[in-house]
Amino acid sequence: MTAVQAAALALVALNGTAVALVADPLRQALLLGVYGLSLTVMFFSFQAPDVALSEIVVSTVGLPLVILAALRKIGEQDRKREREEDEP
Amino acid sequence: MTRTARILLFALAGPGLAAVLVIGFTGLPAFGDYHGVYGAVVTGVELSERHATDYVTALNFDLRAFDTLGEEFILFASVTGVVLLLRASSGEHQGSRDDLGAHGHLGASEALRATALLLVAILVALGGYVVLHGALTPGGGFQGGVVLAAGPVAVIVAGRYLAVRELLPAWALEALDAAGAAGYALLGLAGLVLASVYLKNFLALGIPDHLLSAGFMPLNSIAVGLEVTGGFLLVFTEFLDQALLIERSGAG
Numbered sequence: 355m356t357a358v359q360a361a362a363l364a365l366v367a368l369n370g371t372a373v374a375l376v377a378d379p380l381r382q383a384l385l386l387g388v389y390g391l392s393l394t395v396m397f398f399s400f401q402a403p404d405v406a407l408s409e410i411v412v413s414t415v416g417l418p419l420v421i422l423a424a425l426r427k428i429g430e431q432d433r434k435r436e437r438e439e440d441e442p
Numbered sequence: 443m444t445r446t447a448r449i450l451l452f453a454l455a456g457p458g459l460a461a462v463l464v465i466g467f468t469g470l471p472a473f474g475d476y477h478g479v480y481g482a483v484v485t486g487v488e489l490s491e492r493h494a495t496d497y498v499t500a501l502n503f504d505l506r507a508f509d510t511l512g513e514e515f516i517l518f519a520s521v522t523g524v525v526l527l528l529r530a531s532s533g534e535h536q537g538s539r540d541d542l543g544a545h546g547h548l549g550a551s552e553a554l555r556a557t558a559l560l561l562v563a564i565l566v567a568l569g570g571y572v573v574l575h576g577a578l579t580p581g582g583g584f585q586g587g588v589v590l591a592a593g594p595v596a597v598i599v600a601g602r603y604l605a606v607r608e609l610l611p612a613w614a615l616e617a618l619d620a621a622g623a624a625g626y627a628l629l630g631l632a633g634l635v636l637a638s639v640y641l642k643n644f645l646a647l648g649i650p651d652h653l654l655s656a657g658f659m660p661l662n663s664i665a666v667g668l669e670v671t672g673g674f675l676l677v678f679t680e681f682l683d684q685a686l687l688i689e690r691s692g693a694g
Binding site for chain 1: 473474496581582585588589591592595598674677678681682684685686
């Protein structure tokens with residue numbers, strides 16, 4: 355194992371733990387992107403550029419947009435419910 | 443279950459799990475020690491037999507093209523499911539898009555809009571490149587398709603969601619998604635007709651490293667690229683419709 359591979363693996367472990375430990379879903383979504391980037395570096399350092407490309411497109415384009423849209427919808431519904439509870 | 447009962451259960455199960463993990467990990471082959479016979483054979487024949495320089499694409503689109511057909515339709519079914527779930531249903535009411543138009547750029551800053559404008563052209567060019575060079579360099583239909591879908595996403599990020607909706611209406615994205623999936627299946631049928639085996643290469647292999655080489659792999663790559671672009675954009679726009687336009691009428 356080269357130093358780059360070891361560093362990439364350590365980064366994956368670090369970022370994965372960070373994603374699990376952050377409580378706020380919005381921050382978690384952003385960290386998930388960073389985690390995906392570290393996975394990309396890891397795959398690339400292990401000579402799997404095809405997998406690295408798949409990982410980077412899914413973690414930077416595919417996932418965040420869907421998660422952010424879902425979070426916005428949930429937040430909107432929560433706010434609406436709070437308004438309705440306050441009004442009567 | 444009370445807290446003490448949970449801790450007690452973990453105290454019993456934890457060491458067992460740890461023991462199994464330790465036994466399992468000590469039995470692993472050494473780092474980088476690869477014994478896959480199939481892998482060695484496949485990487486040995488792809489350049490000589492298929493004239494492809496990216497072995498992963500050659501594996502996906504030729505040697506195990508039938509697996510990719512299954513994956514194609516997994517994606518197709520997933521996209522269809524998401525669209526069915528997210529479309530405005532009877533208890534919901536779809537707001538007018540004119541209301542959204544009043545927001546202008548939906549809060550995107552000048553800097554974000556300039557960056558997005560710059561990114562659109564780069565993303566579309568890069569996506570097309572990755573799709574077309576699937577058999578030559580890393581990447582292929584899936585990766586290139588998502589990069590292509592990222593082009594309109596950059597426009598959405600710049601706050602012009604409605605412009606994207608007008609330019610790429612749902613029916614067009616659905617057609618793209620379906621055409622890609624059907625195209626891949628039809629390429630298989632062409633193999634059945636012209637080479638007497640489903641999904642068998644029926645085109646000249648060409649010179650390795652040239653754009654038009656590796657037989658029908660570029661066509662497979664384009665079909666997958668179309669499906670992935672259409673499918674991802676369809677999912678994105680359905681999610682954004684839910685987030686921005688659709689409201690639940692009455693108490694939900």
